[in-house]
Amino acid sequence: MFLLTFIFLASLSVCLVWEIVIVYLRWHFNYWRKRGVCGPQPYLLVGTFPKASAGQCNLLEELNEIYLDFLYSRYRVSQKFVGIFIARTPKLFICDPKLALEILTQHFKSFHDNESSEWTNANVEQLRPCSPFVSTGEEWKARRSELVPALTINKIRSFYSAMRDSAQKAIEFLTAMGEQPQDAKELANRFTAQFMCNFIWGIEGNAFNVPQKASATSLSPVHCMARDIILQSLQCVRYYGSTAAWPWLRKLQPVRFFPVAADRFFQQLLADALNARAKQQTAEAGGGRGDVIDHLQQLREKKSLNAIQIAGHTTTVLIDGYETGAMLIAHCLLLLARNPRVQRKLREELLAADVADSFDALNELPYLEQCLQETLRLFPPLPTLFKLCTESVTLKNFDDSTLTVHPGDGVYISTYSFHRDAEYFENPDDFWPERFAEEMGGVRKYREMGVFMPFGDGPRMCPGMKLGLSEAKVAVSELISNFKVSAGVETRTDNKIANDSFLLTLDGKIELLFHRRQ
Template identity: 85%
Template sequence: MFLVTFILLACLVISLVAAFVLIYLRWHFNYWRKRGVCGPQPQLLVGTFPKSSVGRCNPLEELHEIYLRYRVSQRFVGIFTARTPKLFICDPQLASQILTQNFKSFHDNESSQWTNASVEQLRLCSPFVSTGEDWKARRSELVPALTINKIRSFYSAMRDSAQKASEFLTAVGEQPQDAKELANRFTAQFMSNFIWGIEGNAFNVPYKAQSATSLSPVHRMARDIILQSLQCVRYYGRTTAWPWLRKIRPVRFFPVAADRFFQQLLTDALNARAQQKTAGGGGGRGDVIDHLQQLMDKKSLNAVQIAGHTTTVLIDGYETGAMLIAHCLLLLARNPRAQRKLREELLAADVTDSFDALNELPYLEQCLQETLRLFPPLPTLFKLCTEPISLKNFDESTLTLQPGDAVYISTYSFHRDAEFFENPNDFWPERFAEELGGVRKYREMGVFMPFGDGPRMCPGMKLGLSEAKVAVSELIRNFHVSASENTRTDNKIGKDSFLLTLDGNIELVFQRSE
């Protein structure tokens, strides 16, 4: 009798727990319907992302399917990440308004909720994850170090890094190279100089696939930050339905070793400059450390905040720049006509000592902008509502958002919409020619924003573009580039890439031109 009673009680408890869990998981599923907002029907645990939740595709691809389904009839639709409601913007003009005119109602990024102060140090100093007034302060501290004049003053260092890449390719011969790895060597080489004034040594070690010993210290630590960040994004994806787990087990975006390394690197750089000053050395180099050292005196910033700024600049220049370079080389390798046209432009120009002359090359600019269209560094913008605001749909119905509501904008979808870009999957740089309206035409339409838009546009945009122009111009001038048989021929994106990249390696062959 006791055993039967125990079994019945156990079954009752299990049923109650199961019912509670089911109610918990479905609790918000009527959230958008009650507000008169349409959208795809969510499913348990996976929300409106059933395929990407089980690793069949990138979430961007499912978001793009939703965009194509609703973009004509709806300015915005309701979606769900697991059980959490999000508002997905389908109208580029509304997206532009959210990022610019209505910025005060959306001035925070959702990624600010992904960083835990109990485990992170340096990442909290990034303007990308800072909020409110703190964001304004962090951005104002960083932007002066990334002006076009600052970048121009390091043009010779940038060219020297590109020449080292060229020498490296000549030394290894015509064996296929991982273009992303090559690009990261270049950006690690230059960023070491630009930030800390040190020799990068990124091309002084032989490349061995998956081997940390083949990387210079700055390169290795920057790579480890990217890999750790990818693991964090996966963790946040797995815990979407159970966000309270993140408080129980917070995770770091930056490895502990990387925090220690960059704090020590800052200390060493500041000590070296103090000794130089004591010995009667000349003025500063004008690099990022010089700028941040002045901030320490003016704004009483501590060493952690300064080191955090160095990692923000590093990741912008290291990863964003490298991805643009690698994808541009890939697209040129697949399109011999465009590659020949660009090489002719480069051979006819003298940009050896002129940063401005390089920036005046129209076809180089068009090639890079077309690369950014197909592989934007910020493919999705995750914004948080910070002040109540009402949005109108096409049918004049109104939705009022409250602080804390999340809004998603897919630049990837705008960039690949045939209504705005003819044959959107094709690489056609001429679509950005000035005589056709150039970049400005698409920006004014709200359909081209590879670095975001408005006050929180990526501060490293000019730096990444400049690095790419120097690297691509050096390599295309001196090498004929082709894709190996191991590189895919379409633009399918990686399933788990949070920074948009091609699925699989970008393996290219560099043949020295005559």
């Protein structure tokens, strides 16, 4: 009898606990319904993203399905915004590009923080909290104002010869490797690592050491550390996805976006660079070389920056230039390899121009610009913008109904969806650079419509945009001038994105063949 009573009470307790868990998981599911906002039906643990949660697709693709369903009247009335759920957490998804542009510009004071600021724990991180991308409020303004002057077009112009030298090393590397297939992403990362070492610290990158064996790799220390940061960040994004239903776990077990080894490495690299520069300036008269370290040294006393803040700024510039620039280069080479007509047309423009000593001449090449912008349309570096409401604001829907967004509400904007919308871009899956020709309105037309924002928009637009574009122009122009590029057999022929990529990239390896032109 006692045993039966115990079993009954235990079973009752389990059922009660399970009911409490179910109530907890469903607690917010009427959040948007009570506020008059429609949206897809959420499910336990996975919210409105069952396929992405199961690893069947990228969250961007499922978000795009919601975008198409609700903007184009599958649900009777088109919606400027819909309610979605990340596990049990409500988010407002913006489907109207004009409203998205308003949020990023006119309503910026109500959305000046990024959701990623909540993902960074200053108790376990040292360098990442210094980034203007994750800083909040007034601190964001201070961090951005410290960094932006180091990334102006004039600063980048002064390093044009260094960029071309890095591209020449890439050409020599490919020549030494022969015509065996190359991983375009790794090649692009070698180029950006090589240049960023010069641009930030004024050191030799050694990123193009030729491996002794065809199957071996030989990466420089900076390249290895930058790669490890990207890999660690991907693991963090996965962790935040897996704990979406239990966000309190993140406080119990916080994770780092930057590995401990990377923090130590870049702090030591900064110290070594500053010491070497101090000795050189003592031995030689003259000014600095105008790199990022020079700029940060000048700020050190004016704004009382400490060594961690300076090192944090160097890693912010590094990741912008290393990863964003490399992704643009690799995807552009991929699209050119698939499209011989476009590749030939671009090569004709490059060979007819004299850009050897002129950064401005390179920037005036229209078809090169169009090729890169079309690449950014298909593979935007910021495919989704995750904003946090910081000040209440009222948004109006197509039917003139209104919604007041409150501080703490998360707002999602899918640039990926805008960029691939056939309403704005004819045959959106096709690589057609001519759509960005000036006679057709150019980039400005699409930006003013709010349908083209590969680096975001408004005051918090990516500060590394000009740097990434400049790197890509130099790398692509030099490689296409010297090689015919074709896709390898292992490279997919469509633009399917990787299921687990948070910095949008093609699913699978980008394997390309580089045939030296005579």
